[in-house]
Amino acid sequence: MGQALSDQSQPAPPSHEEVTKALANKFAEKCFTSLELYSLRDVFKSLADHEQNVRYLKEDTVARFLEIPDILGASAILFQMMSYIGAFPFLQDAPAVLGLEQTVMVITIMTERYRRVLAKGATDRRKLLFKSMAVYDRKLSAPSSDEEAADKKIADNADVKSDKSVADRKGGPSGFAIDEAGDEEDDDGEEENDELVLAAFDSLDYLDAFKYETTTPKTHGAAMVPADNFRKLIMLLLLIAPLDPQESLSLYSGRVSGAELESLRTTAECVLAAFLNVEQSPGIKFHQFNTIIPASMPFIFNGFTSLFEHFLFSKNIDFHKRIDGEPPREKPSLTAVQPLLQDSGSIMNLNVLSQLSFFIPGSSLFRRVRLLYSGDDDGFSMGSFETKVFHWRAPTILLVSGNRLSDDADYRSAGAESAFLATLPPKRFPSGTGDEAERITFGVYVSQPWKHTHRECFGGDDTLLFQLSPVHDVFRASSMNKDYVTFTKPSSSTNHAGISFGCPPPPPTHAYRRSSIISLGSVSLVLDSSFEFGCFTHDYTSRGGAFQTSAGRKSNFQDRFEVTNLEVWGCGGDEEAKHQAEHWAWEAREAEARRKINLGTGDIEADRALLEMAGLIGQNRSGGSMG
Known part of the structure; x- marks a missing residue:
């Protein structure tokens, strides 16, 4: 009896609706200003449909409001994500009807404002975003080998009751695959609690009451994001990467038509290739x-x-309305806004810039990069590279693209290609991902100013070596090996001139010991001194050198290529550009002064004759001219 009385004295746990409302109110109070909250209510009221005393958002309404281009086909995927996240923290109830409280959840999580409330280790929304895109379909997870098929059969037999109970708990038919977000087991196969959900319950002091509801049921590989869905979402993410909060997405309509759309799709394919081979895996x-x-x-x-x-x-609020007594405020002019990319390049375009913003903060890229050097315009030489790049006092991004060299090339034959191949060690690894003749693009982010390499390399541990096509990949700098960047011009004191990343600096030349082979780093990129050829090496078995190995491609490969384009872009503002322009102007004045040599006689022709007799100019000399 005492036990029964004790049980009756315990208050019943709140319902899902009560917890959701309490959490939404807490997010609204802690994560939004009063003006933002007022605007959100006004926007929701203007957009929501009304049915049986319930106001909610529909897919086409959201797509029109956010101006998602129909041609991308991403509206349904985005709304699926919103419907799943709107059920937070009771994700098993997804998809949710997007009322005002659910919309607050979506905006709080999508903008990462939840960090202001959920501070107990819940700083990662990656798992939640994956679940919001994932579908549960065993046909999509068909095994690619007999061994995987056997493992899957054992797992299915072990968990058939678990799967049935999950279906019974949800009740009724499961519907279309796109409507149901799947569950995913962790790497160790153990059930895991979602930290973000646990932090939400903890913030409301409901952790004990609802902790069991955050347990993820075990399913063996059935949850995955379909490749076609993620491709469409990547195209949208590339498009919105430079977007400002009050900027209309329709301003970028030119990027989703004609050749620009094809370029956007090509870039998205490169990013998707980082996750899987679409010809071998469906998701x-x-x-x-x-x-x-x-x-x-x-x-x-x-x-x-x-x-x-x-x-x-909200469009119903005039943020430019002045207070009594204040002078009128001028609305910003669209014509005064700097373009996202101020210069045009052979490699760099808006889609590549957006792709770079996936691993370099966009605040350093959009409206801030300037073309410093282009091989097409300035010539493929280390001298012109040095003139254009060396005095830039901010980070730079080097981009190089080219065509793969055939593995059948004979380094013993005559020609520039064979001469370059003769300086490389024998090729032990196959070419990287993609077709043999496919264009490949690599790049390097260097935060330190460029300089000549003598006995040690330059660059910091924030240097990034990356590949943009045909596979997106990033190779981060090691904190142990400092062989980041070398710049060595041709001279009698060096064995191998050129630019390299991830390779040790060329040793001094000795008459009795001259090495004809370049020492390639485990993960490295090498460009010869004439910028005609390059070589990228990824030795996965070595576990990296100055740069770490790929997180996705656990294999050895090497790409030898003929350079078609080479560019260097400076990251920085007007101050860096002004400093660079002043240095270029000074060099122009110095060059002009050297051409106008004056011995003080006042007679240019007489001065020229004296210099010719001295053998300094004329007679095929290159000492300059006086004219």
């Missing part, structure tokens, strides 16, 4: 998703912040 599993994103594209979802902050700016 992305959580292990791939959770491995690739932090290593190669940690900022890929940053565009969601500005996109969903559109809900916080």
